[in-house]
Amino acid sequence: MGEAEEKLRPPGAELEKEAPSSPFRRRDFFLFWTAGAVDGLGTCASSLFLPLILLGAGYPAGLTGLVASVALVSGLVVSPVAGVFADRRPRKPMMYGAALVAAGAMGSVFVAVALGHVVLVHVLVAAVIEQAAGATYGAAASGTIRRLVPPGEYTRAIGYLQARDQAVQIVGPTLGGALYQLARWVPLLADAVSFLLVAVASRAIRTDLTPEREGPAPSFTRDFAEGLRFVRAEPFLRFVVVWTAGINALLGALYFHAVLASHAQDASPSSIGLILTLAGVGGLLGALAAPWLVARIPAPWIVTGASWAMVPTAAGLAFASQTWLYGLLLSAVSLTAPSVAVVLQTRAVLVTPDRLLARMGTVLGTAGQGVAALAPLAAGVLVTAYGGRAMALGCAGALAGLALYATARAGLVAREAT
Known part of the structure; x- marks a missing residue:
């Protein structure tokens, strides 16, 4: 194979040799898919009931809604910024690092709720950190599919990711409701543990997810x-x-x-x-x-x-x-x-x-x-x-x-x- 043809080969093309029948037979794709499922379930289990926890602590509905809105906006703002770093640095450390940060943020809220010391500012800061960390994880994850499966399996792999997200939206709220019935802090504990599991699964991926770059990186802008x-x-x-x-x-x-x-x-x-x-x-x-x-x-x-x-x-x-x-x-x-x-x-x-x-x-x-x-x-x-x-x-x-x-x-x- 000539040098020019070698340069045209897309990342992950070597995976096409002896390609299995399903992306799930690829260990790293299975870990990536599972991490997203666990992340989604944990987030659904807590995010729907965090407003109820604030309301139960005596805060008005307006402030409760403000927390949710500010957290959502923070994720939207951080996402494109994180995308730049995900194309400049190794993506795998970004993924498990962001998951650990989110675990710490939600773990602190779990402790506060379990001890009965719910403070609005603390919950707001933790929710913003969780959303920002989630956006960072998502930015790094969006650049991984090409490395995890060969081009011939992109369609099935993306279809499985879509199905995973749809299933999480069905199961997550029900799971969160069941956990909330046990105690108000249980969904928050589940969310924090889910982020820890995401970090472990992301760290276990063996494929090199570092983006391809030639020469030194230009300025962030x-x-x-x-x-x-x-x-x-x-x-x-x-x-x-x-x-x-x-x-x-x-x-x-x-x-x-x-x-x-x-x-x-x-x-x-x-x-x-x-x-x-x-x-x-x-x-x-x-x-x-x-x-x-x-x-x-x-x-x-x-x-x-x-x-x-x-x-x-x-x-x-x-x-x-x-x-x-x-x-x-x-x-x-x-x-x-x-x-x-x-x-x-x-x-x-x-x-x-x-x-x-x-x-x-x-x-x-x-x-x-x-x-x-x-x-x-x-x-x-x-x-x-x-x-x-x-x-x-x-x-x-x-x-x-x-x-x-x-x-x-x-x-x-x-x-x-x-």
Whole structure:
């Protein structure tokens, strides 16, 4: 093999030799997948009930909500910054180091709650540290998939990661509720222990996850700007940013609309919980089916077909009147979205150089999560101003616009699929 051809070989290409049938047969991918599952379960077990702990300590709802909002924003701010460092330094130490920091933060809250000394400032600082550490772990983790599996297994590996995240969203709240019934501090202890387990699993990964760089690293500002320029200059990645941010915002608004509409109809908390459960099951099934679909259906058809399929489903939410129907319609939407996510994420990894993977991942993630964070507020304002039916029809119209955009850009997906 010539020197030029050797340089073109992507990281992890040597794994293609004697490739096993499943990414799970690769030890390091299994550890990476398991670490994410444990992390997600621990976070779900504590984050949903931390506001209840503050309320129980006598703090008003406004301050409790402020803690959650500030922590969320801190994660969004830290993520792109951490992405720069994840492309400059060894990623594995960042992963287990961030997990240890998060374990310490949540461990301190667990001790405070167990001793009955809950202080708002302490909880706020700990929540901010946990979110920042989680963003750092996520930034480093976003650059690892190319090293853990060969290109031929990207689709299945990303599908399994999607399924893992969907399963965590289903199981996590239930687990947290069960732990909270034992004692208020138990979910916090579980979260702290989960971060310790994540650190152990990340430390045990043998694959070298250090990003490829040539020459000394430029300044932080130049590295940060380079990541933004790369995403902006790559037409396919620009499409991914627009589609992902749009879907996250519109689906978040539709979820919130379903909850508000059910509450207005005096639905019980368990009935409202059924909506989220059905939606989560739909997302899990969609993620599990995604690799099979991607292997058999052209990528442009998946992106455009799924985008258009969401439009009548969203319109149906405007005329739904039963809680179970809200759940089924949202489940149908959740069933179609993962296949598109797998297609887009797989191709995003393929078009991005190894030295830019973490920055690319954090730019896309921050754009999607930042817009999604505004969805509940926007939905509440629109429902109050125009009513639930008008808001749902407006979301359907916006989804139709997004589907038109996806259809017009289908050539980009086809080009990256070749």
